[in-house]
Amino acid sequence: MIELNLEFSEDNMAANMQIAIDGPASAGKSTVAKLVAKKLNYVYCDTGAMYRAVTFAALQRKVALDNDQALKEMLTDFDLKFVPADPEQLVLVNGQDITRQIRSTEVTNQVSLVSAQPSVRQEMTKRQQEIAASGAIVMDGRDIGTTVLPDAEVKIFLIASVHERAVRRYKENVKKGMATDLAVLEQEIKARDYKDSHREISPLTQAQDAVLVDTTSLNIDEVVEKILKIINQHEKY
Template sequence: MNDLLQIAIDGPASAGKSTVAKLVAHQLGYVYCDTGAMYRAVTWAALKRGVKLDDNLALEEMVAEIKISFTPSDEGQRVYVDQDEVTDDIRLPEIANNVSTVAAQLSVREALTKRQQEIAFKGGIVMDGRDIGTTVLPDAQVKIFLVASVKERALRRFKENKAKGIMADLEQLEQEIAERDRKDSTRAVSPLVQAADAVKVDTTMLSIEQVVAKIMGIIQKKSKK
């Protein structure tokens, strides 16, 4: 595969996007960009600074001031806001339950979309999020839309939280994920929708390895055209 591709992987919360995108990027020798972590980092910064999560102008000023960066590690990428490492903090329920509000603000989306497009400009990128194939990289050669049932996604989140020592109620997680879906799919700016040329992959009954294999097959078919 000589040409460096832009690969967009979209889908709702806990559909497996980040895990799968990292593995696909590794197999291809591509850069992985976790756009969700960028929005979570902005949410963390807003909460820490006392910025209202729906104040478009205040968020615009804050995003212009902060630096979001990633560094590789044995456990995966580490996320920083300025000098503060926020890798674990941005995965806490407080962030997960508020990030949709921040992500719906036009100033935040415009600023982060620009940064993401700069990262992906030369190709050789696997980028996951909710509007990658529709807004960030509309000309991406490969577009994947991952889905899974709310019940399955809640169970995955429950297991992740338990592994981190975070107590959570499974039924409440289902409600939170369903509400996150509603917010993401109905927001005015870059809502979560499947791009017309994206391939839908249902991960509900598939292992991570099976999902990666299916996506690699889609990439190989696309690269031959």
């Protein structure tokens, strides 16, 4: 099961929309989605953290990352919770706080393999759809607009150059005190892009009705403002 222990105001809930934000690694999805959700007083769901949590749990329990059946069995005892905290919400699996661990290089480099497994994809999609059922949610990931929430009222597809995304990841790692190399990060991002866009189940692709937003030359506030304008335009029609 999964719980979102998040509180939000009903002052700005009239539209009750589902907002899907997709895009490749380090395009700024999570950061932007959190801010958009806060502006709208909507719930935010980080689906990437869900797949990372599954990956970390599999590594921790020494479950083969390409063994679909073994991962399916593991998920029968996989209680995932998002708990509000400052500066970021916590990710708990079976009561263990794994917020920091799921951002490790090992998890980052293996999550595409785990998320490509049919049973994992099916279970996480089901849980995500349950979370979004009541609307008033901003959800980001790789296949939200195409598979998880195909009827979402607003769909955004964020992109940025590989170099820009590597620089962003480099700065994040330095801030966290993690050893990193910009050239290596670029290669890892390219490799993950390929894996995400070429997997058989729910590959990374832009939904036909999604609005493309290139964040390469934009700062976070500018991206948020652009998305809010897109949402406001939808509400007018």
